Amino acid sequence: MKQRIGFARWRSDLASGGNRYDDELAVALRALGLDVREYPVPGSWPVPKQQERERLSGLLAAEQDWLIDNIIGSAEPEVISAAVESGRRVTMLIHYFPADDPALSQRVRKRLTATEAQAVEAADTVVVTSSWAADQVAARYGRGDAVVAIPGVAPAELAIGSARAGNPPMLLWLGRLTQTKDPLTFIAALSRLQDFEWTAQLVGSDKVDDDLSREVRERIDQAGLSYRVTVLGQRSGDALASVWAKADLLMHTSRTETYGMVITEALARGIPAIVPAGTGAVEAQGVGESFPPGDADALSAVLHGWLSDPELRQRWRDEAEKLRLQLPTWADTARIVAAALPAGASTVG
Known part of the structure; x- marks a missing residue:
């Protein structure tokens, strides 16, 4: 008989790494033989309205074993505590720390710091997407047993790049x-x-x-860069594949990052990356360089070194082409998560 588990998750209207992780994990867990029942939890998470809170409270009675995305769980620790106290087994999946989100007010972030701590303490098991995130859970919430299940990555065609075709190198910022x-x-x-x-x-x-999108375009115009910096908007399918094929270097400038799936997706195509230091992005990187988040001077210096040194560019490219063959798969991720589930799902398959 298959091990059955409910998966409470929230889906953004726009493409996101968190949604992608949840999607891929659910598919890979099913491939291992688990009966994964997905329960979409709509709402304005991690700042839900009252009716959205009430809906979650009633939901957890539907299954004995649960995997709960922390964008939901971090806001409702009482629901997790009540589920555990009633004998249900809850695994919390953390691939985002809401309290670090600068789009939220300081008041909301302070509240989420407290509620996420309570949720992490209440859960039977905590799964995180990087060693950096595990260290954060230990430092913030005193829980040192978080299980690391880094994202997998699908094999991809090697990017040709723009420089190899005799054009200026193309810097790709994706997010x-x-x-x-x-x-x-x-x-x-x-x-x-x-x-x-x-x-x-x-x-x-x-x-x-x-407002930010408008400011990005204004800054590009003010700097006189409109003739070579393009804001394309969201792309998918063949349109995104075409962008990847022309990229020579991935630029990842997040102020905070739990892992950064886009970085390993670049690596799968033989594209090195520049990433923010002191974040989970360094763990995903493989080859490239880092800079202090938010420091444009430092980022400029790193880019200057890459643009001015053809040998460095080739070394990074050669190393990325080697590492692309050693990346984890989603099956690897699912096996780690299955083994961590308190209900004994590690025996499946």
Whole structure:
């Protein structure tokens, strides 16, 4: 008989790494033989309305074993506590710390710090998506037994890049235009490098923060970069594949990052990355360089080194092409999560 588990999750209207992790994990767990029952939990999480809270409270009676996305669980520790006290087994999946989100007010972030601590303490098991996140859970909440299940990555075609075709190298920034992802630091760094040949593309939804999206375009215009920096908006399918194929370097400028699936997706294509130091992105990186988050001068210096040194560019590329063959799969991720489930799902398959 298959091990059955409920998966309480929230889906954003826009593409996100958290949604992608949840989607891939559910498919891979089923491939291992688990009966995964997904329970969408709509609402304005992690700041839900009262009716959304009440809906979650009633939901957990539906299954004995649960996997709960922490964007939901972090806001409702009482629901997790009540479920555990009633004999249900709850695993909390953390791939985002809401209290770090600069889009939320300080008041809300302070409250989420407290409620997430309570939820983490109440859960039977905690699964995180990087060693960095496990260290954060231990440091913030005193729980040192978090299980690390880094995201898998699907094999992908090797990117040709733009430089190999005789064109200026293309710098790819891939993510939503949000304060957390910090596109303004990227634009500020580019404005200091106009003596070099390069192009840049910002790919990802520009519908989350209208004011920020407007400011990104204004900064590009003010810096005189409109002729070589393009804001493309969200892309998927063949359109996104075409962008990947032309990229020579991934630029990841998040102020905070639990892992950064886009970084290993770049690596799967032989594309190195520049990432924010002191975050989970360093764990995903493989090859490239890091810079202090939000420091446009430091980012500019790292980019200067890459743009001015053809041998460095080739070394990074060669190393990325080797590492792309050693990346974990989603099956690897699912096996770790299955083994961590308190109901003994590790015996499946």
